[in-house]
Amino acid sequence: MTAQASLPQGFAALEPFVAYWAAPSLAERDTRRLDSTEAQRLAFYDAAKSIAPPACDYLNAKAFAAYDEADHRLLDLMLGLIHVALAVEIERGEEHIHARGARLMPIVRERRSPRAMAPA
């Protein structure tokens, strides 16, 4: 990984969102969503929605075994976008109601991530 480019080439527009939204586990991605402000969610959603299809194509064209850290990070970011899309498109103005209930329904177990499968 390099500090200058934490995402694969071509996805630089999403760099400002990596620090908060590219969390490495399902439970953490959910928590980031629940802890976020509407402004944070909308900023990420607006920046990512048109980049998501090419990003998914890029990630899908590569085997996990060939992923470098930048690829893993882009995948985590796209997974984070799933949670943001649900907040923005499904819950809309009632995300705070969802968030209150979702905190009472924690994700306690998740299957292993591609990072855990990657050869050492």
Next chain:
Amino acid sequence: MNDLTNSFQKPFSDELRALGTDPVSAKAYYDEGWFALEREAVFKRTWLNVGHVCELPEPGSFIVRDLEFARASIIIARGKDGEIRAFHNVCTHRGTQLTQAKEGKAATFSCPYHRWPFGMDGKLLSAPDFERFYIADKSTCDLARVSVDTCAGLIFVNLDRNPKQGLKEFLGPMGEMISTLPIGRATTYDEYVYDIDANWKVTFDNFQENYHLRFVHRRTNGAPALDSKPNPFHYPVAYDVFGPHRMDTSPGGGIPEPEAKPLVGLLLGKLGEQVMADGLVGGPHDQDYFIFYPNLYVFGNPTMHFTHLVMPLSAGKSRGVFRFYWIGDDRTAQERMARELALSFAREIHVEDCETIASAQRGIESGAISHVHFQEQEVLCRHLLASVQAQVADYLKEQGQ
């Protein structure tokens, strides 16, 4: 009646008709005395799902499950011979719990108090200074066995030392039906849980009637979010009962209007493609909801393939456990995203469910109403209560009361 109502198949099989149409007593949903009877008559003598064989991948693998209603902790372990066995997590010396782990891999369980070691088959291997005890036969100190068996990969235990029925007989035809589902081949799972201030039946009933869908699921399911013409309210098209178990067939779950939900719509489309590519679609039970007595749902839908267990904690508290089962690790980015979306979208719906359940419990517990009403679409709730009442009556008869 409008067209939608007509599309709903009235659940008037003989068995369901025999349940009657009267209001039912509210007491069974909060009364401490009744709950004490349910613990003894139902939960301590019925097969209960506690996990899946994918949690015991190799000899020595074990899981530990707490059954709060019985104050019991159960070890389920795969022995050296590959057999799955279940034991009380209780040393036969003086009762100390052998392990505080929730899962793991071991060759033996060694009691932390006086180091009595037990094999993964439950046998007492030896004991320090055993000759100073007054025990003629060491095998009498093997761990207390709990009945255990599996169906479709799901592990069930029964706290009754001599269950009246084996698991296969108990599950009946629905056990055979779920054996065809992907869950039988699952190798991994995700899980989310909730504790709720509601009797286990109040919690469970929420998930076995579709009447509430269009009111409670305004954000996720109400038109036009998941508009599924011509059945936007997800009216069931069939009900069936098999002994104490029941089934509900409810088509629905279309793709949202793309203009309203561009990204979620796109992702759901990908999810559908993935499930198709995996060859999981088109089974005979894709739209079936299997409801096993007393407290387990298995959703046949391969897109959101989950189980939901509702465990009683007390007369007014229960715990829900949702598990999404998958075959194999994620192989591609698309598969990883599809699975994360399937689980997250379902959880979106389940969060809504839990917004009203505790409120129903508070109202019932106030004693303000003596009865609750079930309409024809709530007949499965009626069937659960009748099944519980029948088992409690049998128990009382056995006890000579």
